[in-house]
Amino acid sequence: MEKNLNMREVARQANVSVATVSRALRSPDKVAAPTVARVQAAAESLGYVYNATAGDILKGRSTVIGLLVPAVGNALFGETLHGIQDVALAAGYSVIQGTTRYNETSEAMLVDSMLQRRVHALILTGMTYNMEARIQRLASEAGLRVVVVWEKPVKGKSISYVGFDNRDAARRMTEHLVDLGHHRIGLIAGPYSRVGRARCRLEGYRDALQGAGIPFDPDLVIERHPDLLDGREAMEALMALPERPSAVFATSDLLAIGALKAARSLGLSVPGDVSVSGFDDLDVVAYMNPPLTTMRVDAYRIGQLAAQVAIEPAGNPARHYCLDSDLVLRGSVGPCPKGT
Amino acid sequence: MEKNLNMREVARQANVSVATVSRALRSPDKVAAPTVARVQAAAESLGYVYNATAGDILKGRSTVIGLLVPAVGNALFGETLHGIQDVALAAGYSVIQGTTRYNETSEAMLVDSMLQRRVHALILTGMTYNMEARIQRLASEAGLRVVVVWEKPVKGKSISYVGFDNRDAARRMTEHLVDLGHHRIGLIAGPYSRVGRARCRLEGYRDALQGAGIPFDPDLVIERHPDLLDGREAMEALMALPERPSAVFATSDLLAIGALKAARSLGLSVPGDVSVSGFDDLDVVAYMNPPLTTMRVDAYRIGQLAAQVAIEPAGNPARHYCLDSDLVLRGSVGPCPKGT
DNA sequence: ATGAAAGCGCTAACAG
DNA sequence: CTGTTAGCGCTTTCAT
Numbered sequence: 001m002e003k004n005l006n007m008r009e010v011a012r013q014a015n016v017s018v019a020t021v022s023r024a025l026r027s028p029d030k031v032a033a034p035t036v037a038r039v040q041a042a043a044e045s046l047g048y049v050y051n052a053t054a055g056d057i058l059k060g061r062s063t064v065i066g067l068l069v070p071a072v073g074n075a076l077f078g079e080t081l082h083g084i085q086d087v088a089l090a091a092g093y094s095v096i097q098g099t100t101r102y103n104e105t106s107e108a109m110l111v112d113s114m115l116q117r118r119v120h121a122l123i124l125t126g127m128t129y130n131m132e133a134r135i136q137r138l139a140s141e142a143g144l145r146v147v148v149v150w151e152k153p154v155k156g157k158s159i160s161y162v163g164f165d166n167r168d169a170a171r172r173m174t175e176h177l178v179d180l181g182h183h184r185i186g187l188i189a190g191p192y193s194r195v196g197r198a199r200c201r202l203e204g205y206r207d208a209l210q211g212a213g214i215p216f217d218p219d220l221v222i223e224r225h226p227d228l229l230d231g232r233e234a235m236e237a238l239m240a241l242p243e244r245p246s247a248v249f250a251t252s253d254l255l256a257i258g259a260l261k262a263a264r265s266l267g268l269s270v271p272g273d274v275s276v277s278g279f280d281d282l283d284v285v286a287y288m289n290p291p292l293t294t295m296r297v298d299a300y301r302i303g304q305l306a307a308q309v310a311i312e313p314a315g316n317p318a319r320h321y322c323l324d325s326d327l328v329l330r331g332s333v334g335p336c337p338k339g340t
Numbered sequence: 341m342e343k344n345l346n347m348r349e350v351a352r353q354a355n356v357s358v359a360t361v362s363r364a365l366r367s368p369d370k371v372a373a374p375t376v377a378r379v380q381a382a383a384e385s386l387g388y389v390y391n392a393t394a395g396d397i398l399k400g401r402s403t404v405i406g407l408l409v410p411a412v413g414n415a416l417f418g419e420t421l422h423g424i425q426d427v428a429l430a431a432g433y434s435v436i437q438g439t440t441r442y443n444e445t446s447e448a449m450l451v452d453s454m455l456q457r458r459v460h461a462l463i464l465t466g467m468t469y470n471m472e473a474r475i476q477r478l479a480s481e482a483g484l485r486v487v488v489v490w491e492k493p494v495k496g497k498s499i500s501y502v503g504f505d506n507r508d509a510a511r512r513m514t515e516h517l518v519d520l521g522h523h524r525i526g527l528i529a530g531p532y533s534r535v536g537r538a539r540c541r542l543e544g545y546r547d548a549l550q551g552a553g554i555p556f557d558p559d560l561v562i563e564r565h566p567d568l569l570d571g572r573e574a575m576e577a578l579m580a581l582p583e584r585p586s587a588v589f590a591t592s593d594l595l596a597i598g599a600l601k602a603a604r605s606l607g608l609s610v611p612g613d614v615s616v617s618g619f620d621d622l623d624v625v626a627y628m629n630p631p632l633t634t635m636r637v638d639a640y641r642i643g644q645l646a647a648q649v650a651i652e653p654a655g656n657p658a659r660h661y662c663l664d665s666d667l668v669l670r671g672s673v674g675p676c677p678k679g680t
Numbered sequence: 681a682t683g684a685a686a687g688c689g690c691t692a693a694c695a696g
Numbered sequence: 697c698t699g700t701t702a703g704c705g706c707t708t709t710c711a712t
Contacts, residue, residue: 004400004458004482006705017683022707032681052456053402054705057394058688060344064436064457072421073623078412085439089446094453096404097437099425106429113434116392117404118344142344228627261627283413287568287601289629346689357699362691372697394689398704 005048014042025050052092056118065310066114066122067097068107070195073254074125074226078283080149083303084123084310091311093120102191102225107131121145121310126197135159143314149306150297151197153320160318162305166197169295169325170204170251171211173277176293176327177247178212181336182275185209186238186245187221188231188255198223201251201279220245224255231258232265239266239274246336247275253282256292260332271334281328290331297325345388354382365390392432396458405650406454406462407437408447410535413594414465414566418623420489423643424463424650431651433460442531442565447471461485461650466537475499483654489646490637491537493660500658502646506537509635509665510544510591511551513617516633516667517587518552521676522615525549526578526585527561528571528595538563541591541619560585564595571598572605579606579614586676587615593622596632600672611674621668630671637665 007021014021016039024031024039031039042048056062065088069077081097088095096117098110111131114122115138122135126148139146140158153161177185187205190198202221209216222237224230231250235258238248250256256278263270270276270290278285281296301323309319347361354361356379364371364379371379382388396402405428409417421437428435436457438450451471454462455478462475466488479486480498493501517525527545530538542561549556562577564570571590575598578588590596596618603610610616610630618625621636641663649659 008705018706019684019708020682022705023682026707030681035681049452049455051397051458051705052453053393053458054397054688055707056688057391057397057690058705058707060688062393072412072418077417081412082439082441089438089449089453092453094436094457095438096434098429098435099422101422109429112389113392113429113432115389117434118391118393228623232627257624257627260629264629283568284597284624287572287597289600289604348689358689359691359700360698362689363698366691370697375697391689394704395691396704397706398689398691400704 005046006051007048010039010043010046010048013046014039052094061314062118062120063091063093064117064119065093065095065307066111066117066119067095068100068110068114068122068124069097070100070102070125071227072099074252074280079299080303080306083300083305084307085303087304087307088311091307093307093311111135115144119144120314121147123147123149123306123310125149126151126195139318145310145312145314145316147306147309149302152200153322155320158318160309160320162302162309162319162321162323164297164323164325166200167204167207169297170201170249170279171207172204172327173249173279173295174205174208175211177249177275177277177333178208178214180247180275180333182245182247183212183214183336184217184243184245184247185214185220186248188234188238188248188250188259189221189223190226190251190255192223198251205249226252226254228254228258228261231255232262233258235259235262235276236266239263239268245274247277247333249277249279251279253278253280253285253292253294256294256332257285257288260288260290260292270332273337275333275336277333286330288332293330293333294328295325296328298323345386346391347388350379350383350386350388353386354379392434401654402458402460403431403433404457404459405433405435405647406451406457406459407435408440408450408454408462408464409437410440410442410465411566412439414592414620419639420643420646423640423645424647425643427644427647428651431647433647433651451475455484459484460654461487463487463489463646463650465489466491466535479658485650485652485654485656487646487649489642492540493662495660498658500649500660502642502649502659502661502663504637504663504665506540507544507547509637510541510589510619511547512544512667513589513619513635514545514548515551517589517615517617517673518548518554520587520615520673522585522587523552523554523676524557524583524585524587525554525560526588528574528578528588528590528599529561529563530566530591530595532563538591545589566592566594568594568598568601571595572602573598575599575602575616576606579603579608585614587617587673589617591619593618593620593625593632593634596634596672597625597628600628600630600632610672613677615673615676617673626670628672633670633673634668635665636668638663
């Protein structure tokens with residue numbers, strides 16, 4: 001009989017008005033204890049389930065958060081999602097999720113559908129494609145909270161950020177390779193022409209080279225979508241260079257896994273012939289052969305903070321969190337082989 | 341200016357009634373073309389965004405689907421999610437997602453929050469824990485569509501299934517190992533005491549042994565949650581057995597990746613000393629060293645079908661799809677070494 | 681402490 | 697073809 005009944009039926013059963021049912025169920029402190037008990041008993045016996053949608057519409061603001069990610073399998077997925085979900089659920093929020101697959105049309109459709117649901121907030125993994133202007137406008141004018149995660153905070157915007165310094169992290173990884181004697185260092189970069197995070201990592205790489213007095217060689221940089229096959233192909237291209245790099249920094253673990261595979265196929269030992277490092281510290285990279293040296297951030301924490309920021313009232317100011325990142329040393333990086 | 345205005349304001353701007361706005365925007369064929377144009381222009385100029393929530397509440401049925409998965413990183417994630425999303429989005433549905441992490445409390449909370457949103461359908465990855473009775477009841481009485489994916493259809497229920505024959509697939513994988521001469525075959529199984537899918541795979545393993553006249557040895561079976569560390573530990577336990585198996589079938593790729601790592605740590609070559617096979621065909625397993633022999637299903641298709649079934653009207657009958665699965669031969673499985 | 685009434689943004693009869 | 701009216705399930709004044 002759990003046929004989606006409403007408060008009116010509970011009210012009838014408990015011999016009170018709908019208003020009292022609403023109060024008893026949602027703010028019990030405003031109702032006499034025995035009444036609360038009676039209402040709860042009635043609701044229980046009827047199998048009543050609160051209709052969050054109806055509540056939302058009346059209050060004008062919803063308790064739904066929209067989450068947009070470029071791809072599943074990315075670092076965001078996993079721990080960040082868990083962090084978001086844990087905080088959201090505890091606060092009575094639901095998360096509606098969408099994957100853009102680096103596709104403008106998908107992204108636009110997803111954003112539209114989320115706005116149609118009147119999401120209270122949008123959590124994004126970076127400002128991508130052509131949405132930036134629109135999102136900005138929504139954040140400043142329509143009272144929509146927008147939280148960008150995995151990017152370094154940009155001050156002075158109406159948008160919140162929960163991330164870390166991608167540029168600095170990439171610089172530190174590159175310096176680590178330089179310190180081991182590498183001076184020809186390949187970079188398999190993410191889509192830096194469109195994704196800020198990827199661009200920052202490229203810049204961090206350049207910072208490190210510059211700091212070490214190594215000239216920047218554009219031939220050593222390949223721009224790819226962060227996935228396995230792209231990493232493999234990029235690595236093959238890098239290894240086919242006349243003077244091939246002795247180390248390759250892939251700015252995403254997926255790319256690095258692909259690169260490892262390419263090295264293996266080419267009969268190159270890692271790190272004997274060529275070092276490979278990644279970025280994100282996906283769970284699986286510790287299980288690779290060799291295990292991957294990578295850059296780790298507290299993805300769960302990013303998720304928690306993002307959700308906290310997201311569920312704040314619309315009028316609240318934007319928040320800016322910048323977390324630390326840690327270099328995780330594993331077996332895929334070694335000293336530069338002699339004579340290179 | 342995009343301050344969440346409503347149809348009334350569009351109506352005023354276009355000099356029509358709200359009802360006409362509603363019709364012009366949602367079913368333009370019922371309105372005169374010039375009026376439609378005028379309304380659309382008004383909506384456009386005001387930056388009006390349709391409020392799907394308000395529409396849902398009135399119609400009594402929502403255009404939201406709830407998706408419950410045990411863990412991100414699982415095979416379901418990735419392609420199945422994409423399949424669901426593509427179909428849902430095209431039909432104007434949103435997906436609210438929740439990860440249970442094999443935790444009863446999380447699962448119960450997530451289901452509650454989805455019911456509070458009056459989701460039109462629930463897509464589940466198996467009937468887990470104590471929810472089964474409740475879900476059954478909701479499906480049959482409350483007009484909620486329930487779709488279980490990745491499980492073999494069970495006839496005669498009010499619940500839809502989109503899956504494949506896990507038992508048969510596991511049997512075929514085990515037979516493949518038997519055919520290569522293995523007769524002591526370890527099984528790293530999923531949580532079969534609670535998850536039907538995992539139980540079926542265990543049964544398929546037993547079917548194959550029985551078919552080959554190999555006695556079942558419970559010491560060779562280890563039950564674990566499908567994740568990397570569990571796979572590693574289980575493999576270590578299996579390899580420490582007095583008479584260790586010459587092949588290990590891990591019923592999830594994550595477990596298999598862990599097993600590969602364990603073998604490497606123990607100095608065992610795969611497949612020289614021990615063969616390892618997985619299940620799911622996660623993208624990454626083709627990139628392992630050695631690449632993993634595994635069982636693949638069309639996860640994207642499962643997602644598409646699941647969403648199609650989910651968005652059917654509540655009164656429609658349950659659907660049952662059983663897809664094929666394919667053995668994917670890669671390098672992690674070889675013939676049984678002599679003398680074992 | 682509780683009830684009556686108004687109304688959130690939209691849709692679905694029913695008239696005209 | 698378009699406007700009027702009623703109302704979805706809930707919350708929130710405002711009385712009592």
